[in-house]
Amino acid sequence: MDSHEKQRTIKNEARFSGKALQTGARVELRCLPSQEGTGVVFRRVDIKGRPEVPVNPKYISSSKLRRSALKRGKAEVQTTEHFLAALWALGIDNILVEIDASELPAMDGSAAAFMAGLEKAGIQEQDARRRVLRVRRTHFVKGKNGSITVSPADKFSVSYRIDYPLRSIGRETMKFDLDREVFAREIAPARTFCMKKEAMMLLKIGLGKGADLENTLVMDDDGPMGTKMRFPNEPLRHKIMDLVGDLYMLGVPLQARVEAVRSGHTLNAALIRQLYGDYMVRTEERRENTSGMEGFLLKVLSIFRTMKKGEQDGK
Ligand SMILES: [Zn+2]
Numbered sequence: 001m002d003s004h005e006k007q008r009t010i011k012n013e014a015r016f017s018g019k020a021l022q023t024g025a026r027v028e029l030r031c032l033p034s035q036e037g038t039g040v041v042f043r044r045v046d047i048k049g050r051p052e053v054p055v056n057p058k059y060i061s062s063s064k065l066r067r068s069a070l071k072r073g074k075a076e077v078q079t080t081e082h083f084l085a086a087l088w089a090l091g092i093d094n095i096l097v098e099i100d101a102s103e104l105p106a107m108d109g110s111a112a113a114f115m116a117g118l119e120k121a122g123i124q125e126q127d128a129r130r131r132v133l134r135v136r137r138t139h140f141v142k143g144k145n146g147s148i149t150v151s152p153a154d155k156f157s158v159s160y161r162i163d164y165p166l167r168s169i170g171r172e173t174m175k176f177d178l179d180r181e182v183f184a185r186e187i188a189p190a191r192t193f194c195m196k197k198e199a200m201m202l203l204k205i206g207l208g209k210g211a212d213l214e215n216t217l218v219m220d221d222d223g224p225m226g227t228k229m230r231f232p233n234e235p236l237r238h239k240i241m242d243l244v245g246d247l248y249m250l251g252v253p254l255q256a257r258v259e260a261v262r263s264g265h266t267l268n269a270a271l272i273r274q275l276y277g278d279y280m281v282r283t284e285e286r287r288e289n290t291s292g293m294e295g296f297l298l299k300v301l302s303i304f305r306t307m308k309k310g311e312q313d314g315k
């Protein structure tokens with residue numbers, strides 16, 4: 001569905017570099033402005049042929065633990081959630097992201113550095129209207145430990161209930177009506193986390209190779225090791241960021257009330273697949289089918305309408 005807002009891209013190039021959280025590899029991102037209607041597209045410049053992986057639910061890969069990934073053919077891009085959350089917050093619809101490894105850089109474990117860098121590159125409004133996804137009924141997905149409910153609403157809001165067997169995290173629910181300002185202030189700085197007792201296990205199975213005590217809160221009952229929390233409930237806020245970033249794998253912003261209980265990337269992906277199947281597949285097929293002569297005629301008609309509108313506006 002179209003919204004009254006315009007699509008956006010960035011004005012100038014933005015670069016981010018650092019080590020990737022899970023693989024520990026050095027990685028560089030080069031973000032470039034792109035045309036309206038093209039969406040968010042990753043391009044693996046380290047692979048022959050520079051294959052592209054568009055952000056679209058059909059490319060969600062669920063084979064990875066503790067992070068989100070997109071995969072098209074052999075090209076994969078992992079740990080997309082914090083970067084996508086920053087794009088969501090800034091209302092960026094179209095951007096080309098060149099990446100020279102399989103995983104995004106961890107930065108400080110949050111979305112704050114991505115937001116700052118993209119804002120510095122400048123946000124460019126485009127002519128076409130933004131598409132949003134409004135749900136028409138309540139959707140519910142349930143996992144082993146958690147659930148997500150999505151219901152119709154006039155604006156986007158997220159509530160999240162965390163429940164951890166650690167005194168420093170515990171059980172708590174937060175709810176936000178999220179927009180750019182609220183997200184930047186309340187959610188973007190929240191860093192990724194794990195429990196101290198999980199940390200060794202994660203390293204053993206080859207994860208968290210780029211994690212350190214600055215970009216990851218290693219939590220025990222008394223709080224994080226070697227760093228101070230940015231918020232008393234930083235892990236809960238980070239879970240909200242992961243959810244917001246994952247939801248942007250829809251390729252369009254979701255307008256709905258989202259209520260999550262102990263959800264993680266796997267459950268988030270299940271929800272996205274359900275929404276994609278119910279609302280987006282047919283539209284995409286229609287669009288693909290109108291790419292021939294019919295598409296050409298529609299384009300001509302739209303140009304004609306714009307010219308007519310211009311005349312009426314006295315331009
Ligand atoms: Zn995260």
